[in-house]
Amino acid sequence: MRLILFLATGLAGLMLLAGLAMAKDWKTIRIATEADYAPFNYLDAQDQPGGFDVDIAKALCARMQAQCTIEAEDWDSLIPALNAGRYDAVVSSMAITEERKRQVAFTDKYYDRPSSFAARKDSKISAWDAAGLKDKVIGVQADTSQAAFLKGEIEPGGAQVKLYQTQDEADADLVIGKLDAIFADKILLSNWLSRPDSLCCEVKADVDLMRYARYFGEGEAIALRKNDTDLKEKLNKAIADIVADGTYKTINGKYFPFSIY
Numbered sequence: 001m002r003l004i005l006f007l008a009t010g011l012a013g014l015m016l017l018a019g020l021a022m023a024k025d026w027k028t029i030r031i032a033t034e035a036d037y038a039p040f041n042y043l044d045a046q047d048q049p050g051g052f053d054v055d056i057a058k059a060l061c062a063r064m065q066a067q068c069t070i071e072a073e074d075w076d077s078l079i080p081a082l083n084a085g086r087y088d089a090v091v092s093s094m095a096i097t098e099e100r101k102r103q104v105a106f107t108d109k110y111y112d113r114p115s116s117f118a119a120r121k122d123s124k125i126s127a128w129d130a131a132g133l134k135d136k137v138i139g140v141q142a143d144t145s146q147a148a149f150l151k152g153e154i155e156p157g158g159a160q161v162k163l164y165q166t167q168d169e170a171d172a173d174l175v176i177g178k179l180d181a182i183f184a185d186k187i188l189l190s191n192w193l194s195r196p197d198s199l200c201c202e203v204k205a206d207v208d209l210m211r212y213a214r215y216f217g218e219g220e221a222i223a224l225r226k227n228d229t230d231l232k233e234k235l236n237k238a239i240a241d242i243v244a245d246g247t248y249k250t251i252n253g254k255y256f257p258f259s260i261y
Contacts, residue, residue, distance in 0.1 A: 026231050028067045031057050032087040035072035039255045040093045043072060055251045056110055056242075057091040063238040063247075079103055083225060089235070090223040097217055105226045107235045109219025110248075111260040114186040115146050116203045118174070118193070125181065128205035130157025136180040137162055139170035146183050149207065149215040167192075175200055190257060 033041040035049045044050040049070045061068035070091075073081055078090045082104060095113075096106045117128050117138075125132060134157050140147045142163040150161045162179065164170040170182045171192055182189075186206065192198050209216045224232055242248045243261065252259055 024228075024230070026064065026066055026088075026234055029061060029064075029069075029089060029231070030087045031061075031068055031070045031089050031091050032073040032078055032081060033057070033070060033090070033092040034075045034078065036075070037093055052111075052251065052255045053091045053093055055254070056248075057089075059242050059247050059251060060091075060235060060238040063241050064234050079223065082223060085225075088224070088228065088231065092223075093220050094223050095217045096219060096221050100223070104223040105228070105232055106221040106223055107232055108239055109221045110239050112209050112219040113216075114206050114209060114258075114260065115149070115183065115216060116186040116189055116206045117181050117183050118189050118201050118203050119181040120174070120177070120200050121202050123181070123204065125204070128181075130154050130159070133181070134158035136160070137178075139164055139173055139179040139182040141165070141167045141170060141184065144184075145216050146185070149212060150183055152215065153212070171198065186258070187256065187260070 033049050033051075033053050035041050035043050035051075037051075039051055041049060041051040041053040049072050054070055057068065057070055071087070073087070075092070078092060078094070079100070081087055082090050090104075093111075094100070094106075096109065100106070119125060125136065127133075130153060133154055137160045138150055138154065139162045140150050142165060147161070147163060150159070155161045162170075162173075164173075167184055167188055170179065170184070173179045174182050175197065181204070186203065189203055193201060193203065207216075209219075222235055224235075248261060249259070252261065
């Protein structure tokens with residue numbers, strides 16, 4: 001019996017030491033990104049990951065005084081590779097969804113993708129809600145969060161929602177007057193509105209993403225393994241810090257003419 005107790009005590013001690021040895025200080029962090037979703041993530045001329053996501057990741061690592069490696073990984077492999085231990089974090093414009101929350105943990109958001117209505121500059125529409133859009137024809141790309149929102153919130157008020165296979169098709173119909181408005185990701189709209197063929201049109205109104213989170217999700221965040229709660233805490237603090245000290249604003253301004261936070 002004494003021998004059993006001795007061995008049990010010794011084993012418990014070894015397990016404790018092993019646990020301490022495995023405890024991470026997070027001075028080195030392995031980060032994955034898709035590198036195929038410009039301007040958020042891409043490979044630069046030197047074949048190195050770049051973009052908004054990568055700049056944010058580097059700023060967070062600097063704030064945490066951590067040495068980070070950032071590697072490109074196929075989108076479909078990001079979560080499996082994270083959970084397999086190949087990476088410690090995924091910084092790749094990954095939206096927080098209920099399905100993903102069953103597989104990984106998420107930090108606080110580091111940006112939201114705003115969605116907006118655009119119309120011709122001379123549009124007479126005065127209210128961008130179900131009542132104001134009654135009897136109007138609104139174009140949207142099919143199978144998107146924006147389409148689900150229009151179908152669920154705007155169409156019941158009497159608007160006609162016209163679905164398109166591509167956003168470019170909807171944009172073109174707005175230009176020639178076949179639509180009263182389009183509804184899309186504001187970043188995509190901003191890129192389109194900077195082109196000469198869209199001088200007729202402008203962004204008219206944004207949608208409150210928090211109010212309609214059931215359509216648009218809870219924002220984009222960093223994915224982590226569920227048991228790495230200490231890393232999550234460090235990253236959440238770092239996100240808050242770079243927002244507070246202006247670092248985030250500087251990075252945002254490098255890529256977008258409006259805040260995406």
